[in-house]
Amino acid sequence: MGRKKLPMRRIENPTSRQATYAKRKDGIFKKANELSILCDTDVALIMFSPTGRLTSFSSTGRPINNEEDLEDKLDKLNRKQRESQDKLRYYEPNADKITSVLESGVYQHFLTSAIQRIQLSKAKLLGNQLVPETTENVEGNTTVQMEDTTSVTDQSIDRNKNGMDEDESGKSLSMGPHLSLSFIEAQRKLNNQLAASSDHSTSSFNNY
């Protein structure tokens, strides 16, 4: 559409390219919005301008699990995983990598104190079984319930989910509204266009 048919390849002229991007971006956002309204569906759009700027759209109002959020989660999980691995290395050190007696002594110390903890609890249990006198402290212990830090919500794609899972601290990841300014501006323009050119309400993009 337009005065001439554009060949389907990268527009070399940077000015035209940027101009085309701006127009078509608006067009796609508008269509995405229309689709979400007409068909009552969730639509999410993410794109980068030729200059690298990110724009995203989500018909759900709630921002989508966009790349930044997911990358963020990945980072955090990676860090956590590395921590666990490091910890495990103390218990399961690669023998080949131990290069000094001092080092192995450290590992040994580590395991020794771990084993002592076990023996302590074993002794306690034996004491409870054979000499029923210190029962009261055990009762109290049984109720201790800790949050499981390993539980991370299922990540399967599902329309009910919409990225509301949390990390182990329970703090949700930047889920506030965050449509980019350029997008909102585009919306405004678009709404003006619509208002001027048609009879139907301009409610379309006002998810917020």
Add this chain to the structure above:
Amino acid sequence: MGRKKLPMRRIENPTSRQATYAKRKDGIFKKANELSILCDTDVALIMFSPTGRLTSFSSTGRPINNEEDLEDKLDKLNRKQRESQDKLRYYEPNADKITSVLESGVYQHFLTSAIQRIQLSKAKLLGNQLVPETTENVEGNTTVQMEDTTSVTDQSIDRNKNGMDEDESGKSLSMGPHLSLSFIEAQRKLNNQLAASSDHSTSSFNNY
């Protein structure tokens, strides 16, 4: 566009709605693709059909930052992390959750074999340094002592918070994670020791 102008509201007729969805979805995907080509940008699109089916598009052939892929990575990492946590529980069991002597014996066994590995490597080091004998047989028996109960399914979410269910694999002992203070302090000391005493890069903790 079309024979008549469509009012911008949800299409009530389910058949028309589905039909419109199919057409417009294709249209948007086409436009997204065109935009990515003409303007040399990354575009990602995610939408749900009225029946709940997911469709997504990413202009980057390598769909790395596509949500699905990130979700996928998250899934895998989560599984790995859960594995590590499960393993760690054998070394750092929550003493309060150990309810039988038999159980504590299991933990003790793990720690004992771990400590034996250390002692072996220590002996090897000492042997190399002082008494060169009985060194060769230790090579390469680094780990692999616990059965890798990695068969945690995608959908499994930790729901069994209460102590000792008899899962035959023994993996879901389901004790809450518990970084004991003494453990953390020991780590800190260890780091200090390592940093002070050796040239090799500090092996753990606070890598990030």
Add this chain to the structure above:
DNA sequence: GTCACTATTTATAATAT
């Protein structure tokens, strides 16, 4: 860079097959 204009292409709603 932005906006408006408009000739032209493209998308698609209704319809037919």
Add this chain to the structure above:
DNA sequence: TATATTATAAATAGTGA
């Protein structure tokens, strides 16, 4: 229900202020 057709609405390429 899926696919093809076609009349019409909508998007937009080029242009100029």
